[in-house]
Amino acid sequence: MPTVEDLLSTALYTIEPWASVRRAGAVMEYHGIGSLAVIDEEGKLVGIITSRDIKGSHPNRLVADAMSRQVITINPSASLWEAHHLMVTHNLERLVVMEGQQVIGIITGTKVMAELGKYVDSLTNLHKAEILYERAVQLLTKGCEISVIFLDLDDFGRLNKQYGHVHGDHILVRTAQILKGLTVEGRDTLCRYGGDEFAVLTPQSLAAAEGLAREMVKAVQGEKWSLPIHITLSAGIAGGRRVDGMDTVRDLKELAEKLVNQASLASTTAKRLKVPVMVANTDRLPERRPPTGVEG
Amino acid sequence: MTPREILSSPEPSRKAELVIKLSEFEIPPTQDILLVGRKAPIGPEAARRMVDAVSPEQYEIISLDHEIFEAIVVKKSLLTLLPKDKLLPVVIEEGNRIADANMVIKAQVNISVQVSRTVDL
Numbered sequence: 001m002p003t004v005e006d007l008l009s010t011a012l013y014t015i016e017p018w019a020s021v022r023r024a025g026a027v028m029e030y031h032g033i034g035s036l037a038v039i040d041e042e043g044k045l046v047g048i049i050t051s052r053d054i055k056g057s058h059p060n061r062l063v064a065d066a067m068s069r070q071v072i073t074i075n076p077s078a079s080l081w082e083a084h085h086l087m088v089t090h091n092l093e094r095l096v097v098m099e100g101q102q103v104i105g106i107i108t109g110t111k112v113m114a115e116l117g118k119y120v121d122s123l124t125n126l127h128k129a130e131i132l133y134e135r136a137v138q139l140l141t142k143g144c145e146i147s148v149i150f151l152d153l154d155d156f157g158r159l160n161k162q163y164g165h166v167h168g169d170h171i172l173v174r175t176a177q178i179l180k181g182l183t184v185e186g187r188d189t190l191c192r193y194g195g196d197e198f199a200v201l202t203p204q205s206l207a208a209a210e211g212l213a214r215e216m217v218k219a220v221q222g223e224k225w226s227l228p229i230h231i232t233l234s235a236g237i238a239g240g241r242r243v244d245g246m247d248t249v250r251d252l253k254e255l256a257e258k259l260v261n262q263a264s265l266a267s268t269t270a271k272r273l274k275v276p277v278m279v280a281n282t283d284r285l286p287e288r289r290p291p292t293g294v295e296g
Numbered sequence: 297m298t299p300r301e302i303l304s305s306p307e308p309s310r311k312a313e314l315v316i317k318l319s320e321f322e323i324p325p326t327q328d329i330l331l332v333g334r335k336a337p338i339g340p341e342a343a344r345r346m347v348d349a350v351s352p353e354q355y356e357i358i359s360l361d362h363e364i365f366e367a368i369v370v371k372k373s374l375l376t377l378l379p380k381d382k383l384l385p386v387v388i389e390e391g392n393r394i395a396d397a398n399m400v401i402k403a404q405v406n407i408s409v410q411v412s413r414t415v416d417l
Contacts, residue, residue: 017341058337058398065339 001130004083004097005076007115008105014039017046021066022059024049035094037103038067045103047071048096073098074107079134083112123169124176127191129260132201135189136256137249139203140242146256147209147239149200150263151179151216154232154271156196163227171231172196178219182212199260206239210279213237217276236266238280324350329403330369331391336400340367343400362388364397377407 015024015036024036028051038047047067057066073096074083083095087109097105119128132148139146153159153175160168172192179198183190189201200216202209213235220233238259242252262280270278324347332340340357347355347369356375358368368384375383383405391401 018345056335057339058335060337061339062342062345064341 001119001134002080002115003076004074004078004080004095004107005104007080007107007111008076008097012037012103012105014103015049015063016040017062017064017067019063020059021049021054021057021061021063024063024066025051025054025059028054034108035106036063037096037106038063039103044101045071045073045096045098048094048106050094071096075099076104079138080112080116081131081134083107084109084116087112121192124173124192126176126180126198127189129191129193129199132189132191132193132199132260133253133256136201136259137252139201140252140255141249143242144203145205145239145241146259147202147204147206147237148256148259148263149202149209149213149216150193150236150238150260150267151198151200151213151233152235152264152267152271153196154234159229159231163229167227171225174223174225175220175231175233178223179216182215182219188212193260197264199263206237206279209237209239210277213277221276233276234267234271235277236263236268236270236280237277238262238266324355325402326351326355326369326371327402328371328374328405329387331365331388331395331401331403332367332369333364333395333399333401334366334397336366336398338400340369343367343369358384360388364392364395374405374407377409383407 011031013027013031013033013036015027015038017038017040027036028034035048035050037045038049040046047064047069048071049063049067053066053068070090072086072090072092074086076097076099086095087093093109095107096103097107119131120126121128136146136148153171156168156171159171176190176192176198179190179200183200183202187203191199191201193199200209200212202212204212217233217235220231223231225231238261240255240259242255266278266280270276326343326347330343332338332343338346340359344357347357354372355369356372358370358380360367365388368388370380370384387403387405391403395401
């Protein structure tokens with residue numbers, strides 16, 4: 001997933017605080033942009049002026065009298081999620097991107113949202129797998145313990161063939177809603193991993209993740225579907241944390257991938273053994289679940 | 297009037313009357329107080345540059361949390377006669393009666409302090 005820096009255009013347009021609002025407007029119009037970073041004689045960032053500020057100000061005013069002095073800045077290496085979070089928190093449409101004391105660009109909410117939209121699954125509105133990996137790396141960087149729950153619908157291919165893909169899509173959407181209802185916003189990251197597979201990243205212990213997985217399996221199993229079917233899930237869980245020597249994002253990404261893979265294999269084992277939840281690298285065999293699949 | 301008569305009429309006379317008013321330009325033109333409207337052609341920073349350029353350190357610029365006015369520029373010497381919390385609310389209240397956010401209001405303020413004291417004989 002790109003960072004803030006990847007979305008920056010190469011040209012940076014600035015204006016001095018003692019220029020007129022009329023001039024700022026002309027500069028923006030000429031370059032087809034919606035804001036200018038305001039830099040003083042010493043090269044220091046003192047504000048930001050946007051097309052909205054210009055509309056609300058007399059053209060004779062100084063930029064210093066029309067600009068916003070509360071400038072929220074972001075590091076170029078920050079993730080787009082951080083940028084989005086800052087914009088939402090401060091109700092901003094633009095962030096100034098600074099490397100040390102130097103302004104290197106401005107990033108807009110429209111650009112951030114357009115990019116983030118690429119990582120949202122259009123059917124279920126859940127994140128795509130890339131987001132889960134990114135969040136995993138963030139948490140591992142902070143030294144957090146993470147757990148991954150991998151969830152796979154049982155016999156979904158058969159359901160699709162028997163009832164058609166429209167009903168199959170409905171099952172996926174409803175399953176996504178059920179799973180989302182059990183996750184905690186801001187703590188857990190739920191994604192549609194692909195096809196009929198979902199994954200949850202949580203900064204909780206393996207035991208807590210196992211509890212969450214069981215709740216999810218139970219909730220989906222207890223759902224009343226419009227078709228005469230029982231839908232069940234097989235869940236695999238894996239957990240871990242950063243260890244000494246893992247300093248690069250690449251190392252941490254590899255660890256996250258390893259955990260997802262272990263969880264995925266555990267869910268396959270759970271499916272094979274006909275148990276609802278399986279924790280990777282353990283020989284615990286939870287209780288068997290009732291028969292699943294198509295009724296009568 | 298026939299066309300011939302029109303042609304023979306004299307040209308109208310044109311006169312210009314020049315009125316000149318001479319008075320001293322006061323520096324700065326701010327005098328005592330300026331109330332700066334939120335949408336006025338000049339803002340607080342422009343006012344600061346103006347008074348600092350012509351009368352350095354003689355004026356104070358105070359930002360206001362007010363619906364119409366964004367800031368008030370006040371001559372510091374006035375504040376030695378009357379504290380800020382006594383002077384400014386009165387000026388703002390009166391400015392509010394006549395101004396809108398597009399205006400910069402100039403206020404001339406004369407303060408006379410009346411003192412009456414009795415002493416024991």
